[in-house]
Each structure stands twice: as C-alpha cells, then as structure tokens.
Amino acid sequence: MRNTKKIVVANWKMNPATLAEVRAIVAGVRRQIKKVRGVEAVVCPPFVYLALLAGKGALKFGAQDVFWQNGGSFTGEISPEMLTSLGVSHAIVGHSERRAQGEGDEIVARKIGAALREGLTAILCIGEKERKEDGAYLEFLRVQIKNSLAGVGRKFLSSLVIAYEPLWAIGKSFHDAMKPHEMEVTAIFIRKTLAELFDKEGAFRVPILYGGSVNFENATALVSGGGIDGLLIGRESLDVEHFGKILNAM
Ligand code: PGA
Secondary structure (H helix, E strand, O other), rough: OOOOOOOEEEEEEOOOOHHHHHHHHHHHHHHHHHOOEEEEEEEOOHHHHHHHOOOOOEEEEEEEEOOOOOOOOOOOOOOOOHHHOOOOOOOEOHHHHHHHHOOOOHHHHHHHHHHHHHHOOEEEEEEOOOOOOOOHHHHHHHHHHHOOOOOOHHHEEEEEEEEOOHHHHHHOOHOOOOOHHHHHHHHHHHHHHHHHHHHHHHOOOOOOOEEEOOOOOHHHHHHOOOOOOOOEEOOOHHHHHHHHHHHOOO
C-alpha cells in the first residue's frame, strides 16, 4: 500500500563545515520531528557524517548519491550495501548538481537499479533547465524519466520516489519557486509518463516530491495545491527553526 505520510527530504549538500554543527542540527531536527505527525523526514548529510548518524533513533537518513555496484576497484565510491549496513534507508540519485558534473541518464539508471536491488528507497531527481512557451520541457522530462528508469522492474516501484526539481527554481528566492498550479500540472504529466512506462496502478505508487527554493512560506501551498506527496529541501533544511516550520506545514 502507498505510504500516505508526507515525505520531507533534507538535502544538506556539502554542508555544514564541522561535526559540531552537524550534531547541533540533527539534535534540533530530532526535537522538531517529535512535534509533528504524519510526516516522514529523511536527512541526507554528506557521506562522512552519514556514518556517524544513520541507524540511531527514529529519524531516517539518506545518502546524496550511491554507486551502481557493490564492491570492486572504484576509488572514492560508496556502494549500496555499505549504506544499508549502516542503517541508511534512502539514496538521492541524479541530483542536478551531479548531472552538471557529467552524470547522464545512463549512469543514473544504473545507480537507481543498484540502490533498489539493495533495498534502499531511491529518490530520483529530474527537472528541466528552462521552460519555454513551446512546451519542449515536457518531452525533455518524459525522456529523462524513461531513460533514468531504464531496466527498473515494476516490483520496485514501492521503493521509488521522484523528486521534481526544475533547475530554474533551485537556489533562488522563494518568490522564484514553482507555483502550486504549475506543479500540479507537472505532477500529472510525471504520473502519466510513469503509467506509460509501467501501468496506472504502478504510477500511483510512486510519491512525487517538489524541490527548488522551498521555505516555510511556500511549503503549505505547494503541498496542498501542487498534487505532490512532499518536498525536497536544500538550504532551508540546515536552519532547524525554518525546517521545523516546514515539517509543521505538512
Ligand atoms: P534549494 O535546493 O532548496 O536550496 O533550492 C534544493 C535542491 O537542490 O535539492
């Protein structure tokens, strides 16, 4: 059965700079999460901190990336089984900041497959660079979804999450974030594409998140009017008070 909880993913990116800050933020998030119900919060810190945090307490932890294979000569990479052995439950795959470093759909698909086979919940990031009147971004999204999920079996759909993060809305002011009605139309399009790839019932099993300049001021409207199941938060997830307000808004 589909999880009816709202999902909030905190993508810390390459922050914060010190372990002392990490401990303070996590303690704060644990306090905030106790105050809310019906929300699944997943914190995705850099790998070095992940090992110290995951598997302790009720808060879920995710990786910001994962390699496509378990074991082997791959300097600097982290495998899916290393993550699950630490109690990590989620992995973000294909974030636009990684795609900008040359990670294409084919690599993303391999990573998604490996993460799912190992029992991780894979958070696939998709999103177009720009939106023009001609609607070309819809075809871009359709191809990106199909290619990024190439080879993924239907049985894994309950462990898949799609985070729609248009590049034009990431790292901006909340005024530049996507508007709820635009998100609603996009969410329908994403589900339609999933239904083409799998089937309708399968498409409705996959939670869709929005990411890109979300803060506590636009979180409620996006979730209530955007046809989505939750949010992926960048900068605002490092501010415990603001992040707590976002959790509350769910
Ligand atoms: P932002 O980042 O919330 O700081 O815009 C979102 C993301 O890149 O995942």
